[in-house]
Amino acid sequence: xxxNDIKVALIGNPNTGKTSLxxxxxxxxxxxxxxxxxxxxxxxGLSKLSPTQNAVITDLPGTYSINPTSIDESIVLKTLLKKxxxxxxxxxxxxxxxxxxxxxxxxxxxxxxLEIPTVLAINMVDxxxxxxxxxxxxxxxxxxxxxxxxxxxxxxxxxxxxxxxxIRCHVAAKASPLCGVDHKIDPDYFMKLKEISSDYSLYExxxxxxxxxxxxTVTKEEKEKLLAFKQDVSKVKKYQHKETIYxxxxxxxxxxxxxxxxxxxxTDLRARLDKIFTHKIFGYVFFVFLLFIxxxxxxxxxxxxxxxIDGTFAEISDFAKNNLPTxxxxxxxxxxxxxxxxxxxxxxxxxxxxxxxxxxxxxTGYMSRVxxxxxxxxxxxxxxxxxxxPLISGTACxxxxxxxxxxxxxxxxxxxxxxxxxFTTCSARLPVYAILISLIIPDTKIFGFLNLQGxxxxxxxxxxxxxxxxxxxxxxxxxxxxxxxxFVVEMPNYKLPSIKNIFYEILEKxxxxxxxxxxxxxxxxxxxxxxxSNGPSSFENVEKNTVQNPxxxxxxxxxxxxxxxxxxxxxxxxxxxxxxxxxxxxxxGYDWKIGIALITSFAAREVFVGTLATIYSxxxxxxxxxxxxxxxxxxxxxxxxxxxxxxxxxxxxxxxxAFAMQCMATLAIVKRETKSWRWPLxxxxxxxxxxxxxSFITYQIxx
Amino acid sequence: MTTIATLQKGxxxxxxxxxxxxxxxxLLEMGCLPGAEVELVQIAPLKDPLYICVNGSHxxxxxxxxxxxxxxxxxxxxV
Numbered sequence: 001x002x003x004n005d006i007k008v009a010l011i012g013n014p015n016t017g018k019t020s021l022x023x024x025x026x027x028x029x030x031x032x033x034x035x036x037x038x039x040x041x042x043x044x045g046l047s048k049l050s051p052t053q054n055a056v057i058t059d060l061p062g063t064y065s066i067n068p069t070s071i072d073e074s075i076v077l078k079t080l081l082k083k084x085x086x087x088x089x090x091x092x093x094x095x096x097x098x099x100x101x102x103x104x105x106x107x108x109x110x111x112x113x114l115e116i117p118t119v120l121a122i123n124m125v126d127x128x129x130x131x132x133x134x135x136x137x138x139x140x141x142x143x144x145x146x147x148x149x150x151x152x153x154x155x156x157x158x159x160x161x162x163x164x165x166x167i168r169c170h171v172a173a174k175a176s177p178l179c180g181v182d183h184k185i186d187p188d189y190f191m192k193l194k195e196i197s198s199d200y201s202l203y204e205x206x207x208x209x210x211x212x213x214x215x216x217t218v219t220k221e222e223k224e225k226l227l228a229f230k231q232d233v234s235k236v237k238k239y240q241h242k243e244t245i246y247x248x249x250x251x252x253x254x255x256x257x258x259x260x261x262x263x264x265x266x267t268d269l270r271a272r273l274d275k276i277f278t279h280k281i282f283g284y285v286f287f288v289f290l291l292f293i294x295x296x297x298x299x300x301x302x303x304x305x306x307x308x309i310d311g312t313f314a315e316i317s318d319f320a321k322n323n324l325p326t327x328x329x330x331x332x333x334x335x336x337x338x339x340x341x342x343x344x345x346x347x348x349x350x351x352x353x354x355x356x357x358x359x360x361x362x363x364t365g366y367m368s369r370v371x372x373x374x375x376x377x378x379x380x381x382x383x384x385x386x387x388x389x390p391l392i393s394g395t396a397c398x399x400x401x402x403x404x405x406x407x408x409x410x411x412x413x414x415x416x417x418x419x420x421x422x423f424t425t426c427s428a429r430l431p432v433y434a435i436l437i438s439l440i441i442p443d444t445k446i447f448g449f450l451n452l453q454g455x456x457x458x459x460x461x462x463x464x465x466x467x468x469x470x471x472x473x474x475x476x477x478x479x480x481x482x483x484x485x486x487f488v489v490e491m492p493n494y495k496l497p498s499i500k501n502i503f504y505e506i507l508e509k510x511x512x513x514x515x516x517x518x519x520x521x522x523x524x525x526x527x528x529x530x531x532x533s534n535g536p537s538s539f540e541n542v543e544k545n546t547v548q549n550p551x552x553x554x555x556x557x558x559x560x561x562x563x564x565x566x567x568x569x570x571x572x573x574x575x576x577x578x579x580x581x582x583x584x585x586x587x588x589g590y591d592w593k594i595g596i597a598l599i600t601s602f603a604a605r606e607v608f609v610g611t612l613a614t615i616y617s618x619x620x621x622x623x624x625x626x627x628x629x630x631x632x633x634x635x636x637x638x639x640x641x642x643x644x645x646x647x648x649x650x651x652x653x654x655x656x657x658a659f660a661m662q663c664m665a666t667l668a669i670v671k672r673e674t675k676s677w678r679w680p681l682x683x684x685x686x687x688x689x690x691x692x693x694x695s696f697i698t699y700q701i702x703x
Numbered sequence: 704m705t706t707i708a709t710l711q712k713g714x715x716x717x718x719x720x721x722x723x724x725x726x727x728x729x730l731l732e733m734g735c736l737p738g739a740e741v742e743l744v745q746i747a748p749l750k751d752p753l754y755i756c757v758n759g760s761h762x763x764x765x766x767x768x769x770x771x772x773x774x775x776x777x778x779x780x781x782v
Contacts, residue, residue: 064732067732099759103734103759103760106732240728244732274744281748283748372763373748375751487765488727
């Protein structure tokens, strides 16, 4: 970003095509960062306005007003109130939906009163004819005293006009309030407010009073004076109401002269689709059917790319092993870093496919209908209709799911959603479930058509959801958090999804997963590698002892190497750790080998399979499940003489993996989102306790 | 008391001036203004939330909020 770039803040109501406009203006020149001090993602992009002029465009979260009700929305206020020359926007670009211009202009009128140069882009004008809308553009410009552009972001129409208007607006740098909050409401009151400082517009001062949000530039003295206004809370509230009504009166006056809508042209597509999607029986049937299709597709479509990633990383690892000089550094690269990166990337197919579906559901407007259908049910369990999105996303990965809770305005409902989301069956649990099920559940059909193994997997999904809901209920009844539950959801028009928007959405979500979860999984993989390949002083003799052991003399070179690897692991730090915890996990039916796998699962649950592969002397970089499975199937419990992975142990493990919080990356995200270690620790120990007890009961009953 | 919550599906009412203070600011901002025409479009299967159309905005609000917003009822057939 150079000094001459114009800083543009993009702002608008949700469902106005703001994202489409952002994507059209910036293309692939986007990056997601963080706002200093807060956790909300900051989306920025570079746009070439003219051959000589660039702009940095910041995409602010969608909001109906500057007065925030959720964390996402509070960012808008914070950004707009900033007086820092480096960060405060030069021009504000407001996007409005042509069909609902009146409501969209409320936000515009608030922004205009901040006295920052503003461009209004009226979007979806390609719909005007069909909806019977006519606009007197030149009069509207005059009345609003600003640059107004008609665009159709999806069809890429009017984008150059927007760019030109930003430049003109920046050069003219004129900014005047539209409504002015003072005279119609209480002239004396607002006169006094205005006297506090001349550095801010009256509306900015008013926002500081109503929102208790003070930019750093406000002096202590000014802050005290502003807080004094806040003392009469009911008056402030009353004036906020009056302000809003006054704004609408002004908007109505302007629109009466400039905006005509012929209601007879309204189509009944919305009504017809709503009748189906919000139907009291069919609505739910359709939703369940849709979920079924989505999960089915995730499994069907992701197998191939996942195998491909898996194979590629094994090959890279092999290649590196064969071509790099032997040594610790090579071991770190081939056994720590490469598998670590592979362990992150393997999840991309499932996550990308799930977010493809979620993006389609949101883009089309269907998701709002699901929220509408589910709110009452979710509320009984202390959550919000909006919690349904995180709970579905959680089946791919808890990390983006927890980030998706930011739209829930009530802190209690949001917290509960965050806490229970990790119970939903994420994609990292699947490899574990798959191998255990294939070991203990016979591959037969029940009722003549239903595959028993598949049915058990389905039950595990149901178990995850049921536990999430039950845990939510318990939290709802026990958490003593006072937080006003508020719920207003717009039911947007049904739209065909834009491929471009969906593509960018998947790209962004996947990128944030790789960066957020990736760094933790990678770091942990390296630590675990170190613990597994080093040990106390006797560790160095392990290889020699194994080679010299008379029992091993008849082994082939390859078998001997596997034996050495296995013996090394047993004597490494992690092996010692596994043996240390063995007494405490024996009641669950596990030995120290499974103990090691439980510990390494903290990097990512699926590491369970790889760890057992190493322990059972299968070539570590060979992910042939069949061979691991065979080894696991023949492993014998030395005490009972029975198979190690018999039915009780397998069930106990399945239950353990369903409940335990074995994901460091998720814990880190929960810490970030709740700004406290308290909640991730509660999750870790609460879920761990539940897992331990349930596995204990399962094993004791079955054995 | 006649409120949005007492409307039948498809019925129309006008938000009364008296309820100004009991309308949450957020709803006001979304167009739920005194004097505005409000239509109950759909009721969720468990009687809650309610799907309304007011001032061109289609919104879902909870019954709890809707029952605080007084309206003057007009049978849609009479208009």
